Amino acid sequence: MAVRALLGRRALVQTFRIQVADWDSACRLGSVNSSSRQYVLSGKLAPSYHQSGHIATTRHYSSEAKDDLRVRYLDGEDAGIVVVGINRAKAKNAISRNLVNMMSEAVEDIKNNNKVRSVIVCSLVPGIFCAGADLKERAKMHQSEVGPFVSKARALITELGNLPMPTIAAIDGAALGGGLEMALACDIRISSNNAKMGLVEAKLAIIPGAGGTQRLPRVIGVSRAKELIFAARAVDGTEACRLGLVSHSVEQNKSGDAAYLRALELAREINPQGPIAIRMAKLAINQGIEVDLSTGLAIEEACYAQVIPTKDRLEGLAAFKEKRRPHFKGE
Numbered sequence: 001m002a003v004r005a006l007l008g009r010r011a012l013v014q015t016f017r018i019q020v021a022d023w024d025s026a027c028r029l030g031s032v033n034s035s036s037r038q039y040v041l042s043g044k045l046a047p048s049y050h051q052s053g054h055i056a057t058t059r060h061y062s063s064e065a066k067d068d069l070r071v072r073y074l075d076g077e078d079a080g081i082v083v084v085g086i087n088r089a090k091a092k093n094a095i096s097r098n099l100v101n102m103m104s105e106a107v108e109d110i111k112n113n114n115k116v117r118s119v120i121v122c123s124l125v126p127g128i129f130c131a132g133a134d135l136k137e138r139a140k141m142h143q144s145e146v147g148p149f150v151s152k153a154r155a156l157i158t159e160l161g162n163l164p165m166p167t168i169a170a171i172d173g174a175a176l177g178g179g180l181e182m183a184l185a186c187d188i189r190i191s192s193n194n195a196k197m198g199l200v201e202a203k204l205a206i207i208p209g210a211g212g213t214q215r216l217p218r219v220i221g222v223s224r225a226k227e228l229i230f231a232a233r234a235v236d237g238t239e240a241c242r243l244g245l246v247s248h249s250v251e252q253n254k255s256g257d258a259a260y261l262r263a264l265e266l267a268r269e270i271n272p273q274g275p276i277a278i279r280m281a282k283l284a285i286n287q288g289i290e291v292d293l294s295t296g297l298a299i300e301e302a303c304y305a306q307v308i309p310t311k312d313r314l315e316g317l318a319a320f321k322e323k324r325r326p327h328f329k330g331e
Contacts, residue, residue, distance in 0.1 A: 069102040070124060071109075073116075080117035080275075081267045082110055085124040093123055094134035095153055095178045104156050111163055114330055117275050118267040119163060121186060122170040126256040129169075129195065132177025135204075153178060154210045161185035161211075164279045166270055170263035171195045171246065172256055176234065181208060184215040187282065188266065189245065191237035192252040192259045197245060198234030218289075220244050274312045275330040280304070 072083040084106060086093040110116050123129045133153075141149065160167065160182065169175075169183035171191035180197050183189050191197065199212045207213060208229065217225040220243045228235070237259075241249035250258045270278065284303040288296030307313055311331040319326035 068096070068099050069106060071106050078264075078268065078271070080115060080271050081120065081264070082116050082118070083120045083122060084110075085122055086130060087124040089125045091134055091136070092128045092131035092174075093125055093179065094131045094137075095182075096134040096137050097149065099134075100149075100153050100156050104152075104159065107156065107159050107163065110165075111159070114275075116165055117278070118165055118270045119167045120170055120260065120263045120267055121160070121167065121182065122257075122260045122263065123172060126173070128173040129171045129175040130179025130182060131174060132179050132200075150209045157182055157185045157210045161215075164282065165275070166267075166278060166282060168263045168266060170257075170260040171197065171237070172252070172259040174234075176200055177208070177212075178210050181210040181212045181215070184219060185211060188247050188263075189240075190248045190250065190259045190263045190266070191240055191246045192256075193237040193249045194252050195237045195240075195259070196234045197237075197240050198232065199229050200232040200234060202229065202232040216245075272325070272328075274307070274310075274316060274326075274328045276310050276312055277307050280306050 068086070068088050070085045070087055072085065073079075074081040074083065084103070086099070088094060088096070088099065110119060138146065138149075157178075166188065167186040169186040169189045171183055171189060172195060173192070174196040175183050175191075176196070176198055177200055180199055183197075199208045199216060201208050201212075208216075213225075213229065216229065219225075220228075224243060227233070235243065235245070237246065237249035240246045248262055250262045252258045253261075280303040284296075284300045288299045291299070312326075312328045315328060316326050
């Protein structure tokens with residue numbers, strides 16, 4: 001029995017090593033493609049200013065509601081940071097068909113861009129992160145349309161969770177239902193202390209359908225997750241931090257973007273580190289947490305093997321020897 005388990009583990013790790021190699025090749029190929037690729041979702045590029053005052057490039061996605069989502073690729077010292085801002089003020093950033101389509105395309109673009117080092121998902125609407133599904137739109141759907149829509153939203157959130165670079169959810173307002181599920185798919189969550197978070201679907205006689213029943217227990221534990229989901233309870237940022245639902249809860253400021261600013265600080269801490277190493281660390285953690293320790297250590301070994309031949313590793317050693325700041329290129 002032990003031999004069979006060992007053989008099974010070896011097969012799993014070997015498969016994972018192949019996947020890592022394929023992922024690494026795709027990642028490097030993506031960096032080549034991204035340099036020449038144009039963002040076909042819109043032909044418009046316009047400078048814009050975020051709350052922090054930094055100039056960024058905004059991609060306006062063409063659609064019936066082109067401003068529902070704004071994606072900013074920051075520049076200068078913040079180059080490599082992408083800010084994905086939800087902007088449906090009248091609908092409290094509720095998840096609609098249009099928003100799902102736009103976010104899916106944005107996530108695909110980000111995934112294939114090897115120059116992206118971190119992603120911040122936030123709201124451009126004060127006081128709200130995302131109120132969950134667009135129930136007004138849902139009420140107009142035929143019953144046969146609901147299942148496919150939920151499947152597409154689930155696939156989007158899964159793809160967000162599978163992005164190879166670190167993702168940070170900046171929760172400056174209510175994150176309910178699908179809104180919290182979107183935040184749960186991110187690697188790190190930061191909230192303002194007055195933000196409200198909860199998987200409240202039971203109030204509508206349904207259950208979380210975009211990963212909430214799976215991700216919330218993994219974040220805060222099974223018993224606590226059951227309590228919040230069964231009671232359809234929302235908690236504020238302070239309580240969410242105590243539960244471990246968010247990593248940081250910060251005092252909200254007058255402009256209502258305290259969580260975003262803290263997320264930006266964190267992204268700036270991540271930015272100077274070796275980008276391939278960060279991606280491999282994320283992959284090792286995400287895959288390793290789902291298996292036993294022995295298999296997890298083998299997965300770590302496979303990921304470590306990917307960083308050994310990189311130019312960045314040699315640059316890191318040279319910078320350490322010369323007592324200077326390293327300049328990593330993701331190579």
